[in-house]
Amino acid sequence: MIRTLSSCCLALILSVASTAFGQEATAPKKVAPTPPPVIDPINAAMQTFVEQGKISGAVTLVGHRGKIVHLGAVGLADIEAQKEMRTFTMFSIASMTKPIVATAVMILQDEGKLSVDDKVSQYIPAYKDLKLKDGTTPSREITIRDAITHTSGLAGDQLFDGSLEEAVDQLAERPLAFEPGTKWKYSPGLNVAGRIVEIVSGQPLQTFLQERIFTPAKMTSTTFFPDPKQQRRIATLYGPGDEGQSLVAVANRISTPGDVKAPNPSGGLFATARDMFRFYQMVLNQGKLRKQRVVSEEAVEQMTSPQTGDLETGFTPGNCWGLGWCIIREPQGVTETLSPGTFGHGGAFGTQGWVDPKTQTIYVLMIQRTKMGNSDGSDVRETFQQVAGEALGL
Template sequence: MTDTADRFISFTKTTGDGYRKNRRSIWMCSSCAMGLWWMSFLRSIWFEGWGKNRILIFSMKKMTVLAAVFLIAAGVFAKEPVSLVRKTMKVFVDQKVISGSVTIVANKDKLLQLETVGVANLARREAMSEDHLFWIASMTKPLAGVCILMLQEEGKLSVEDAVEKHLPEFKGQWMVRERAKDRLVLERPPRPITIHGLLTHTSGLANVRSPRDESTLAELTLAASKTPLNHAPGIRWQYSNAGINTLGRIVEVLSGERFEDFLQKRILDPCGMKDTTFWPDKAQAKRVAKTYRPDENGALKEAEIYFFKSSLSNRNRTPLPAGGLFSTAGDMMRFYQMMLNGGVVDGNRLLKKKTVKELTRTQTGDIKTGFVTGMSWGLGFQVVKEPLGVTEMFSPGTYGHGGAYATQSWADPKTGLIYVMMIQRAGFSNSDNSPVRKAFQQAAADQFAR
């Protein structure tokens, strides 16, 4: 994988400036073609315009021929070059790192570029398209955070509330003081866990197994509440799917609606996210891109989505706020456009501007967080604190989230750019630090951020 990354770095160094130079050359060629056409036209008028009437007819024929030649030349010379992003993603497809991708670069108002490369299904050689759905996994988490802050705006909660205020089953929790092979020593935590701790992964809440297939959020939350905390709340960062799922249960209790219904009504429908769902219907299921991982020889082999034990369309499957959604690149673009617009979409305000700022500012102080160097955590969102490595092309304050199978969505408030990368690739040692992610983001930044 290191070789792939190295090849990409040398590739971008040689093609980044070349792309811009090619665009200038194309413009010059087109201008020359236009100039030659006008010279030929004036020549035909000068030398033939003084003849008999039939000469005028001949000139018109000549003009038609010249116009056709010009249009052909203009079409050849003015053809948009292959984008740097497309070239970059094709390298990874050709090297069988991924089967295919859908990428988007946008700003708060419009789509700037959409590229589809490779295939969504290797067995059928089904070309990747913008309509393909992907399991976005933990990219679901920011949407759960937005749901919670919507309830705060309504005065139904504060993120500083103890979780037990809204979910009494969390009263009297235990915390691990000492863990050894032959014993487990527990004690009471110095303070209860808070909603803020759940949003920032600093609660200490341990991940738990689902009590049964197709558990409800109420059942998952009850199991989490009876599991000892891994550490005292607020002192360190530890990624917790259980914490985000607990947020979903809080939404249900305080709104009186199922989490999936609240999400649909308050975010998905207003943002026009028509292909974002916990349960792809039969038509959508046919458009779900296959997941692949490398085999022992480096070839891509199909892999199952480990989260799901039943049909993708099984509506009894738990709608996990921590990672259950499927979506498209276009839908994720619309969500982040709403965020960059300060909570407004299509003229409708979903969030206050100050709420968007709270969601997307660093909330973890100096606590070291994952998954890559220089990161911090907002309220459900990852936030770039110091751009390094895979985030070096971003501005401080860029926010977003990645998914287990290497999907990524990020918004850079300083440059105004949105980056969406949809792939389905298992087996990266760190999906947030994959060479594919860095390559896409760098190519997009080189093309649009400068």
């Protein structure tokens, strides 16, 4: 015979079981994560640009003496969907990719597998017989150093539709715009450098970067190929509306993940502000993050030291170029609050990352905008740096 327990008996059994098993019968309490520190004036300044319709939203990060002292998010990552901007939102960082790829080159130099003074033709034979625009032969071949300092004479679009190998081969068919080493002109040279990384390492660029930079630096949201889950975290790219007072979504083959077929060393990475901070902190620490050595001190010194002599470089005055990095030699205008020797890079969609070694300060600005002028000289960048510096008493 099957008998049912009375409610009082059932309650007694449950009570005894609860006492007997103690904490095992109680669900563990979840501890809420500690929110990141926020410097309110920075968020307020960025919110003003949102209200003016210049940007849809922004994520800003400030690192100081090895710690994140500000990580804020304002506005929207997607206006149509009313999706809030979050500190973990991912962005197309465009040309902020270049210093990362240059670091990969330096890792291989550390291992004695190449030198930045090697001729490109040593790895890609098609570059041996390049011609100038007038059909004559240049006085010397281009080197890896030329390619990553934008002094090679290589010219043309940094974007491509096929494979990286095909793009670099096609680039070798174009005439050089000038004698190597004689001028500075922003170029697809980092595409060549990225392809050399593949050839020398025997790995796809994404794999090499993942194993040698992203994993040791714990850059868990940095990739050329965002998976479906990551794609939902990417901020929408916006441009100005017809009347210039609103923002409209812009389709772009770099910022549309489904269109990405190959890694673009000149501007193809997606990342978060926190990931970029980790990369910059590694470089600021002379190539080491915590106990992980990524690249040598000597390589960092070479990358972040002037390599272009007296050539006029960059998109704001007072700059020179290192190996893959822009260096502020004489701060002025948008850079006047930074120290001489500050190094970093901007991106076509407004993203900015700068490292001030004198004050041990890192500035990361993440926005997604286009057709709004020179992003390196933007008032958004200038205001962010100025307000952050004032808050830190720099």
